[in-house]
Amino acid sequence: MGSEHIHILPLTQAGDTRSEAKCLEVLDCILNSDSSRECPTLPLPANSTITFPMQPLFFDLKQIRRSVWFYRVPSTYSSLIILKDRHLVLIDFLDVPNGLSNSSSVISAINMVLNGTIPDRVDMVYSHEHYDHIGAATLVYNFIKDSFPKTLVHIWGTWETFKLIRESDSNRAPLPNIIVGRRGAVLKVSDSLRIEMKIVGGHTLADMLLYIPPNNSEPGIVMYIDTVFPGYVPPFDLAMTENIRRYIEVQKALLHLDFGMLVSGHIRIGSKVDVQENLMYTEDLLQAAQASINSLTPEGLGRAGFNKALNPRANEFGNVWFSFDVLRKVQSEFCFKIMARKWGCRLGGLDIMTRGHCFAAVNYITLET
Structure with a gap:
């Protein structure tokens, strides 16, 4: 299915940013003022500034490679939707618990990608166990089963994700019926498109690295969640990583892959440069x-x-x-x-x-x- 068959919303571009001089002025306040003086917040660098999707759709949807779409909600959480012929693949199901995201918008995005296509197979993939990234999975699963009752649905996840969902009372995500083990797995979408899944950790103990290798002129795509935040430092305590050593090791391993785009679950589409920058930041942090x-x-x-x-x-x-x-x-x-x-x-x-x-x-x- 080509992009000409679907209405695709462009990703919003960076807005106006303050000058580096203004940033240095605020930084001087932060570094040299005593604790009684309140300094302004540092202005964002140009590569960090984004704007949010506006009404009426409240999400961004952009085709980033043949058959592959990038989906992002106003809270800057993001995921992937893949459609090849009648094979639909959905990776992560955003359910942001801060009121900035309407979980049902993913249904609208799926319908836009399908554009009337009736899938004969759907694969749902959980990148890791945290519900802010997979908590709308039950909503999506019910939509698929109600809309396409004859469609075969596979749900991929690690054993750790299976256990968390099984022990939860929220019913926000159905249990995986295909367990990805330590040897990894490959989901073949077509001869030219496959998703390699490998458990690498780095954020939780069992994060999956999802890799779509390049094909001819089409770039490779890495989807690795909650470690690199393009244009930003990570949030709270290095994104709440459970293992700083592994956090660093995985980023180094990413740099050996052939990819042009990074889907990190947040902010915007990144690249290998963002991984390099975050790794440098982390190494400087340990030295500091x-x-x-x-x-x-x-x-x-x-x-x-x-x-x-x-x-x-x-x-x-x-x-x-x-x-x-x-x-x-x-x-x-x-x-x-x-x-x-x-x-x-x-x-x-x-x-x-x-x-x-x-x-x-x-x-x-x-x-x-």
Whole structure:
């Protein structure tokens, strides 16, 4: 099915951005002001600025390769829809719990891609176990079964995803009926289009790397969720990764694949450059965290209030958690300032998220290396 047979909404382009000079001005405030002065939020770099889909559809749908569509909702969550002849493949089912996404919009996107085609096979694929990425799967499954009762439906997922869905009471996602094991799996859509599935971890313990190899002039596509956020630093504590070592290893492995587009589950379509940038950021983060650990002195801790825990007249006297809190805050702030000097005007959200990254990195170095 060609793109001429479907109404495709263009992805929105970057809007106006503030100048680098303005960013440097705010960064100077963050690095040099005392704690009593509130600094503005860092303006976004040009490659970080996006706008959101507007009424009436509330989503973006863009064909990025023959038979492959990129789907994104206003909260910047994203997934893939694939249609080859009458074979429909749906990867992830976005159900964002913050009110910024209407889960039913995926039904509209599927109908736009189908454009009247009745699929004879549907494959639903779960990238990993988190419900913000798969929580609309029951809605989609019911739509498929109601609309195409004779259509065969396969649901792919890892054993870890199977267990989470089985133990959940929410009924937001049907159980996988094809388990992807440690050896991986291949879903063949056609002679020219296949999806290689491999369990790699890096965010959860069993994230799947989904890889569509290049074909002739068509670029390879990597779909790997919740690790790289194109144009931005990761959110909370390195995107809540359960294994920082693996988080780094997987990004290095991605760079050996032949691909031109990265679908990361968030923000926008990325590329190998975004993976390289996020990896550099993470490696710099670990160096900054190590420097913060090495920088500790009794005098510095005393200035931060650590000695209150040793003062019988202070409310904090003997409070073990107060001592640990001061220690980590001092380390995280030292690490943060190193990162801000180097990355503050290169990636969006650093001033909001990087202290949390430093906290996670200091803990990783202290406890796991």
